[in-house]
Amino acid sequence: MADLDKQQVLDALDSIIDPVSGQGLTTAGLVRGLTVSATRAGFMLEVPAADVERYAQVREAAEGVLYSLPGIEKAQVVLTAEVAEPHAPRPGPQAKLSPQAADQGKPKAPVATARPDHVKHVVVVGSGKGGVGKSTVSLNLALGLKTLGLNVGWLDADIYGPSGPVMLGLNTPPSFSEDKKMLPPLAFGLKVNSVGFLVDPDQAMIWRGPMASQALTQLLTQTQWGTQAQPLDVLIVDLPPGTGDVQLTLTQKTVIDGAVVVSTPQDMALIDARRAVTLFDKTQIPVLGIVENMAYFMGADGTPIEIFGRGGAKKMAETLERPFLGEVPLDPALRQAADSANPLRDGPVAERFAEMAKVLWAQLAL
Numbered sequence: 337m338a339d340l341d342k343q344q345v346l347d348a349l350d351s352i353i354d355p356v357s358g359q360g361l362t363t364a365g366l367v368r369g370l371t372v373s374a375t376r377a378g379f380m381l382e383v384p385a386a387d388v389e390r391y392a393q394v395r396e397a398a399e400g401v402l403y404s405l406p407g408i409e410k411a412q413v414v415l416t417a418e419v420a421e422p423h424a425p426r427p428g429p430q431a432k433l434s435p436q437a438a439d440q441g442k443p444k445a446p447v448a449t450a451r452p453d454h455v456k457h458v459v460v461v462g463s464g465k466g467g468v469g470k471s472t473v474s475l476n477l478a479l480g481l482k483t484l485g486l487n488v489g490w491l492d493a494d495i496y497g498p499s500g501p502v503m504l505g506l507n508t509p510p511s512f513s514e515d516k517k518m519l520p521p522l523a524f525g526l527k528v529n530s531v532g533f534l535v536d537p538d539q540a541m542i543w544r545g546p547m548a549s550q551a552l553t554q555l556l557t558q559t560q561w562g563t564q565a566q567p568l569d570v571l572i573v574d575l576p577p578g579t580g581d582v583q584l585t586l587t588q589k590t591v592i593d594g595a596v597v598v599s600t601p602q603d604m605a606l607i608d609a610r611r612a613v614t615l616f617d618k619t620q621i622p623v624l625g626i627v628e629n630m631a632y633f634m635g636a637d638g639t640p641i642e643i644f645g646r647g648g649a650k651k652m653a654e655t656l657e658r659p660f661l662g663e664v665p666l667d668p669a670l671r672q673a674a675d676s677a678n679p680l681r682d683g684p685v686a687e688r689f690a691e692m693a694k695v696l697w698a699q700l701a702l
């Protein structure tokens with residue numbers, strides 16, 4: 337069956353009346369991040385926090401409309417509350433707030449005292465900048481932890497550029513349990529969920545901060561990561577780059593047992609990585625390791641070529657007195673593996689990730 341046209345879906349959704357404005361849902365601008373494929377359709381219904389309850393029925397009606405469209409077997413409407421933040425700046429797609437700026441004008445938010453149900457440890461992987469290989473490192477660390485016999489989850493929370501669907505070769509929203517929790521698909525032995533499963537990755541770029549935080553909260557707490565009988569040992573969370581609102585939100589939603597910071601060796605990346613470490617310090621999240629990605633390229637004659645310089649992240653780890661987890665070379669096989677949904681599972685680079693995972697797990701187990 338040919339994919340439905342997005343406009344057809346928007347038109348159908350406009351037949352539902354928004355109880356606040358009296359307009360159709362689409363006209364009222366409430367349909368965000370619509371994704372449509374041959375058999376699935378979904379979007380985010382973003383409404384003011386005070387009105388969330390009023391929209392529960394609208395959400396159900398919208399799912400009903402989606403199900404009534406030809407070919408649609410799975411419909412999902414995620415209701416998110418827009419939190420009013422009159423004094424907070426609206427971050428753009430890659431906007432960064434310094435920890436100091438993020439602190440200003442905000443009430444001190446409560447820090448979470450629990451992890452998501454049946455999750456024993458939560459580790460976030462962050463970077464100061466995009467494109468340094470944070471997602472690649474976080475997924476491979478998760479796979480490394482898996483090789484230790486652990487039950488591991490990977491949450492792609494990179495709201496501004498979710499790479500999960502491409503890296504995992506999965507593009508379907510999770511199904512739901514009877515108690516309405518998302519059942520994470522299994523990929524390479526990992527329980528996975530991605531913001532990219534719920535919304536079109538291109539649409540994700542235009543999310544506003546509070547909406548992104550809501551979606552992240554749902555992914556984190558409304559996913560059935562583990563069960564009483566089979567708890568998850570570690571949940572690895574791939575954060576968006578930078579030191580912005582999303583990172584801070586997370587600290588209010590779950591206990592975070594530690595952070596891994598990924599950097600390339602160049603000065604610019606290191607300056608931003610240092611900011612990421614500062615943010616984790618401010619939020620009392622222990623930095624369990626710094627990883628230097630793309631540290632060198634192994635030449636054909638076995639001589640390492642230090643394309644971006646080498647050792648900068650290691651030095652930073654020493655200066656800041658944080659554990660250095662290790663170097664990852666610039667490796668075309670790693671790139672190809674990451675970009676073709678076939679992660680490296682053996683060979684020297686995979687072994688290196690397994691080694692780093694061992695060090696990480698040793699620290700968590702402490």
Ligand code: ADP
Nearest residue numbers: 466467468469470471472630665666667671674
């Ligand atoms: P980020 O999450 O920091 O934005 P990604 O993990 O998406 O970065 O990586 C960006 C690109 O660089 C991807 O194409 C990925 O495959 C590639 N990449 C990351 N690390 C390496 C590496 N060590 N060697 C080769 N390619 C890499």
